[in-house]
Amino acid sequence: MSQITSEWIQLDNGPRAWYARPAGAGPHPAIVVFIEAFGVNAHFQDVAERLAKAGYCAIVPDLYHGKIYEYSDFNGAIGHLRTLNDDLAMQEAGLAIAALQQRAEVRKNAIGVLGFCMGGRFAFMANAVHADKLSASVAFYGAGIAPDQDPAGRKPLLHLVDQMRAPLLLLYGAEDQSITPEEHGRIATALSTAQKRYTLTLFPGAPHGFFADPRDSFRPEAAKEGWRLALDHFARHLGTTA
DSSP states (O other): OOOEEEEEEEOTTSOEEEEEEESSOOOEEEEEEEOOTTOSOHHHHHHHHHHHHTTOEEEEEOTTTTOOOOTTOHHHHHHHHHHOOHHHHHHHHHHHHHHHHTOTTEEEEEEEEEEETHHHHHHHHHHHHTGGGOSEEEEESOTTSSOSSOTTOOOOOGGGGGGOOSOEEEEEETTOSSSOHHHHHHHHHHHHHTTOOEEEEEETTOOTTTTOTTSTTOOHHHHHHHHHHHHHHHHHHHOOOO
16 A cells, blocks of 8 residues: 555644545554654654555654754753653643544544654553553653663653553664663563563664664664564554555
8 A cells, every 4th residue: 555645734722743644535543653852853754654555544743842853963852852741742642642533534443552762652651541542552662661760850651551451562672772671671570460461572783763764773674673563563453444
């Protein structure tokens, strides 16, 4: 499925969002995409369009409200990340979910979330906060889920695990210096103890940010395999276009 359309849309009482969809009438399953710390840049517009080509309506809420940082401006991006409020981010995620549910081409009971780095943490959080509206969750190197001490000052999220309903797929790089094996263990222990459906996969040789092809951290093989696993997870739990 290659014919797609993509555009900026305005969320009711919220920020704008990048929206990509297959050309067919559907109904299609849909995915809310959560950004890294650099904003809704060309890479995340491309991620949404890749999902649309795979048969999903994809919406990327602009949690940075128009601000975009170059990948070289790490300090600026992390400085902005530190200003984010979890409750506001989840409110804006809810607006994105509501926007999907109002669209004729979206299958209302087949919505998932996908996030990367900071966005992986939000995908994990949304699975609890918006549990009644989501059917699948995927997090690539979600940072700040269960750290010993988060450098950005964010609160850990394991207290939310009991609320989760949707199956999780968690993807990590073995060379990620910001997310330790001990953190993987804490996340797995919490999910297993709560008897949640999850898969945690580790890619040897892959650093943090291995999926982002514009970044030096990009690792093509891990990115390709991670994307395949993500699409398989969504196909299993959201279905495909009717």
